[in-house]
Amino acid sequence: MQDLFHIGGKELTSRLLLGTGKYASNQMIPQIMEASGSQVVTVAMRRVDTDFEEENILNHIPGNCVLMPNTSGARNAQEAIRIARLARAAGCGDWVKIEVISDNRYLLPDNYETIKATEVLAAEGFQVFPYMSPDLMVAKELVKVGAAAVMPLGAPIGSNRGLKTKELVRILIEEIPLPIIVDAGIGRPSEAAEAMEMGAAAILVNTAVATARDPVIMARAFGMAVEAGRAAFLAGPGAARQYASASSPLTGFLRED
Amino acid sequence: MKILFNGKEILAEDGMTIAGLLEQRQLKPETVIVELNFQLVKKEKWSDTPLKENDSIEVLRFVGGG
Numbered sequence: 001m002q003d004l005f006h007i008g009g010k011e012l013t014s015r016l017l018l019g020t021g022k023y024a025s026n027q028m029i030p031q032i033m034e035a036s037g038s039q040v041v042t043v044a045m046r047r048v049d050t051d052f053e054e055e056n057i058l059n060h061i062p063g064n065c066v067l068m069p070n071t072s073g074a075r076n077a078q079e080a081i082r083i084a085r086l087a088r089a090a091g092c093g094d095w096v097k098i099e100v101i102s103d104n105r106y107l108l109p110d111n112y113e114t115i116k117a118t119e120v121l122a123a124e125g126f127q128v129f130p131y132m133s134p135d136l137m138v139a140k141e142l143v144k145v146g147a148a149a150v151m152p153l154g155a156p157i158g159s160n161r162g163l164k165t166k167e168l169v170r171i172l173i174e175e176i177p178l179p180i181i182v183d184a185g186i187g188r189p190s191e192a193a194e195a196m197e198m199g200a201a202a203i204l205v206n207t208a209v210a211t212a213r214d215p216v217i218m219a220r221a222f223g224m225a226v227e228a229g230r231a232a233f234l235a236g237p238g239a240a241r242q243y244a245s246a247s248s249p250l251t252g253f254l255r256e257d
Numbered sequence: 258m259k260i261l262f263n264g265k266e267i268l269a270e271d272g273m274t275i276a277g278l279l280e281q282r283q284l285k286p287e288t289v290i291v292e293l294n295f296q297l298v299k300k301e302k303w304s305d306t307p308l309k310e311n312d313s314i315e316v317l318r319f320v321g322g323g
Contacts, residue, residue: 044322
């Protein structure tokens with residue numbers, strides 16, 4: 001069965017999106033992409049530090065990947081808009097992940113500024129992927145202003161704590177007509193599978209893969225988990241019940257009673 | 258002349274171009290993005306874009322991120 005993922009004007013086969021931060025070596029990225037099957041990667045933009053020569057991450061990203069530059073570092077809508085425009089002008093395509101954060105402890109997104117940035121950028125023809133705290137009214141507003149998807153967090157960024165916002169994400173999946181991509185906090189493949197079984201359209205992970213003892217094997221595990229969760233969602237799990245229900249026939253025993 | 262380089266005030270020779278500044282700062286042109294007074298400047302223009310007093314230049318690059 002062909003299950004294509006139509007998103008942001010593209011047609012993808014994988015529902016796993018990967019971040020590129022925190023890798024011990026960026027040389028590892030092509031292997032990570034291949035092992036996971038992921039076709040979308042996020043990147044960030046920063047001022048150069050002339051005391052510390054770095055390489056350009058784009059040199060390590062396979063040419064067939066869709067780039068999703070993020071606006072990390074932005075503290076308000078205006079800064080996010082500026083970063084998004086620069087990334088597009090620099091040749092990154094028209095996808096952008098809006099990330100507006102002014103809270104340094106939990107790195108929770110500023111939903112209000114995120115809506116404002118989404119509205120401006122969607123009107124400029126960007127495919128806007130807003131990272132947000134799961135809230136139904138905010139998600140409805142994001143739909144109204146033209147987001148391509150809604151990306152609620154599962155737990156704080158980089159925490160590897162899993163799908164702590166499960167109930168709120170479930171409501172978004174049920175009520176919002178856009179793809180719901182769980183972004184941030186997912187620490188294990190089982191948690192990614194759980195979100196996919198609930199009907200999430202995709203999962204975005206970074207820290208969980210980058211900080212695993214073996215990131216390449218973990219990337220593969222996430223690819224498989226997302227696929228398994230998606231297949232389970234499409235298959236439609238059977239109902240849960242309180243008491244046992246025999247799986248083998250209860251008649252025709254070798255005794256009379 | 259004084260210019261703002263990534264938010265910090267620095268002194269640059271009069272008439273220095275974007276390309277010249279990158280070279281002086283030992284930044285490889287193929288790895289960076291340049292914004293001059295809030296406008297992106299394409300690579301092809303770097304060697305014939307001179308900087309002026311009080312210009313604000315931002316030199317950015319793509320890095321790993323989630």
